[in-house]
Amino acid sequence: MFRRSNRELMLEVLLTDGPMHRAELARRANVSRTTASIVVTELLERGLVVETDESAENADGRAKESLVVNPAAALIVGMDFTFDRVWVHIGDLGWNEVGSEGATVDIGLSWLDRIDVAMEILHKLLAERGLEPSLILGAGIGVPGPVDRATGHVGVSLPGQPWSHVHAAEEFQRRLGVPVWIENSTRLEAIAEARWGAGQGVDTLLYVCLSSGIGSGLIVNGRPFSGAVGAAGELGHVSVDINGPACACGNRGCLVLSAGIPAVLNALRPHLGPDAVIGDVLSRCAAGDRACAGVLADVGQVTGQVLAGLCNLLNPGRIVVGGELAAAGDVLLDPMRAAIRRYALSLVRDVDVVPSGLDLGVRAGAVGGVALVHGDTANLVAMLAN
Secondary structure, eight states: OHHHHHHHHHHHHHHHHOOEEHHHHHHHHTOOHHHHHHHHHHHHHTTSEEEEEEEEEOTTSOEEEEEEEOGGGOEEEEEEEOSSEEEEEEEETTSOEEEEEEEEOOTTOOHHHHHHHHHHHHHHHHHHTTOOGGGEEEEEEEESSOBOTTTOBBOOSSTTOTTTTOBHHHHHHHHHSSOEEEEEHHHHHHHHHHHHSTTTTOSEEEEEEESSSEEEEEEETTEEEOOTTSOTTOGGGSBSOTTSOBOTTSOBSBHHHHHSHHHHHHHHHHHHOTTOOHHHHHHHHHTTOHHHHHHHHHHHHHHHHHHHHHHHHHOOSEEEEESGGGGGTHHHHHHHHHHHHHHSOTTTTTOEEEEOOOOOGGGHHHHHHHHHHHHOHHHHHHHHHO
16 A cells, blocks of 8 residues: 555656656655655556656766656547537647547437447547557546536436436446546536636636537636536526526526527528528628627627626636637627626726637537546546556
């Protein structure tokens, strides 16, 4: 038990702060140099740690090799399932991308068939790179809907969702044979944004995704906030008009009915025609189309009004806006900022509101799945060490 504990401790130091030389590793892990030498030898023999080509010098001028967790020792998989898409991302222990690929699926496809699609993509990516599935250490999975922390089931936010009442973690563990982390897709995008995008270095980050649906993810001290039953972040179903049209969720006048992509297209069909898609709206807006710009500005304004309340409640250090509609840029964001300044308390109204800093596009959730596993350092280290 003593040796195992030291292995985990030293691996955690290297994963968190590496690379470093042996003496520094012993100091940070609070073990003797003799113990460190024994454990390092074992880790090198098992291929979990490697010596880097980079070297530093001791006080006497002699070179000293640095140690780092071997990036190729294991793989971490991220999978993201939206209403019409499946994406699979594979990373290594050094946060490097190994492979990434996705597929569009019919919105009526069952959850089991969606998993089949993801597994086919995963095995294809592994085979193309000559990698064995046994290298997979864990997987972070994103699903559209709240994940109940007590039961592990995907909850119901809207009727007819393919994942409703599914024990997703159980099924993925059976298919993959490794521990899995299940999270809401939008929160995975928020994790990716906090790790690589416009949310880097922010203690309290609010990520907002404006797409066909509208969701949000709150990151506090680097960790996603899920709420008591995993349902935090359903921003699209905040009512902005209690006398408004009925929503499928059972509420009236939900934000998504005013600011989701279907609402944008419905408002512009008399102008753009019945076959317009959101790409047409964004391109026409960029070309100076006043009708398209006006509708997107309305989206920004009504969303900003809702976000003002969240600023009063949560006081985020930054709000990052992602999803397809974020591509409209300041046409959307300026009215959003103005609404926050108008409706939020003076102490919090000057919050930064910025577009996504990622160039990940539809991969963001799956990349966030890999980051979710990486972020659970204690469990990651325990799996590596055993």
